[in-house]
Amino acid sequence: MTTETTTITNKMTTRNVDVFYGEKQAINGVSIDIDMENVTAFIGPSGCGKSTFLRTMNRMNDTIPSCRVTGEITLDGEDIYAPSMDVVQLRARVGMVFQKPNPFPKSIYDNIAYGPRIHGLASGKEELDRIVEKSLQRAGLWAEVKDRLNESGTALSGGQQQRLCIARAIAVDPEVILMDEPCSALDPIATAKIEELIHELRGKYAIVIVTHNMQQAARVSQRTAFFHLGTMVEYGDTSEMFTNPQEERTRDYITGRYG
Amino acid sequence: MNTTNNSTEHTVKAFDSDISEMRGLIAEIGGRAEKSISLAMKALADNDYDLAREVVKNDKQIDALEEKIDRMVIQTIALRAPMADDLRELVATLKISGVVERIGDYAKNIAKRVAVIDNNLHIEPASLLPAMAQAASQLVDDALTAYATRDADLADQVCERDRVVDDFYNTIFRSLVTHMVDNPKHIGAGAHFLFIAKNLERIGDHATNVAEMVYFAVTGENIGERERGDNPSDPLYSED
């Protein structure tokens, strides 16, 4: 036994990341390390740039024409904006759950099976069935949909759709999962299931979660980053952030004194 | 961030009024505990049984206040899920109310001895007790002032000054024991005075506890462990 086991390796790093929408700068010089051991929460007032920054981490912002990213973002030390980077592959490795649920207009089954299929993760129908069931189980949706897997994903309720998207994200067994307010449309039980899932996935995947719910951030994360007006004001251990933040702006925000 | 800036109000105004109500209740329970100490000591000095009984009666109100504060803190934590300095303050408030209630108990314990001490005996070392009570009571007062004004420096001073009370205790302890050896007939009353000195010493310790809580609430850090005046050779020493 060596003490090496406690060494934390960074799964993703960002250095001096700026993001612009046209002329308007939305993110200003953000440098952060994301590791496998800890769940990282992004908190901050609406419009501060959490989603924008999260999207840079798997190049989802490529789909927004006016959006420009500078600085460096790496996955396992590799620059994800390098020309050699395969974006489809990148998004399989860095999965994302969006703020608004966005199921494909396909069956519940196909919503989950789509990723494993195109990435060749299942050797046959049986294995695909197993992946679909397991993913739905983990997202806390299986019991509700197991008898209607052929119905359209868009026919589900908002909260069910969100869990479907979470199931879809974990079905491809990503290395990093970015979740943008995954529980904002969920009831407390479904929320608890997602939080349980996050606990379960911790250590296997690097996880980043954006949440407006302070208690949720405190419950599920070990590291918290506070964003304000496009900058990362404070980044530290969650327990410290919520009991003794170092920055006044953080304190004002988490104690409800903001604005 | 070693200062608390409570100038900014919460977006939810009701939270601010809950907090100020709790601060008011701590001031009230603290004021009653201090009063209990001074009345108990006056009852002892004047051999006034009625006054002693009043202290005992007063203690019920202190207990009721503690309960009220605890209920309010718990409800506020449940409703508002406080964070950072708010959370620290509420936790401190919860603990302080318990500690102040104990201070009231010690004062009550002193008052209960009034009826059983034979005050016709002249026991010189006991004459230091009023000054000791004054010092202990002042610590309680300062600790509560530190709470009311979010004053970490004053809290720190209270912890430092607890030594004075401990020194009183050690002096009274030694001279009482010597006195009892020389005057075996005084052992009964002497033992009561010993316990009274011990009660006052514990009041000083609890004032320190309050101050430590205040320090934590204000700064987010624990006050540095300092050497306590607790004397392990003291046969009455107990960690209660």
Ligand SMILES: Nc1ncnc2c1ncn2[C@@H]1O[C@H](COP(=O)(O)OP(=O)(O)OP(=O)(O)O)[C@@H](O)[C@H]1O
């Ligand atoms: N597609 C876009 N085009 C132009 N501006 C955008 C776009 N998306 C976001 N912005 C702007 O960038 C800033 C950050 O927005 P972003 O959605 O990242 O905030 P957020 O922190 O996720 O907020 P919320 O908590 O409300 O989701 C905002 O000023 C927003 O108006």
Ligand SMILES: [Mg+2]
């Ligand atoms: Mg967002």
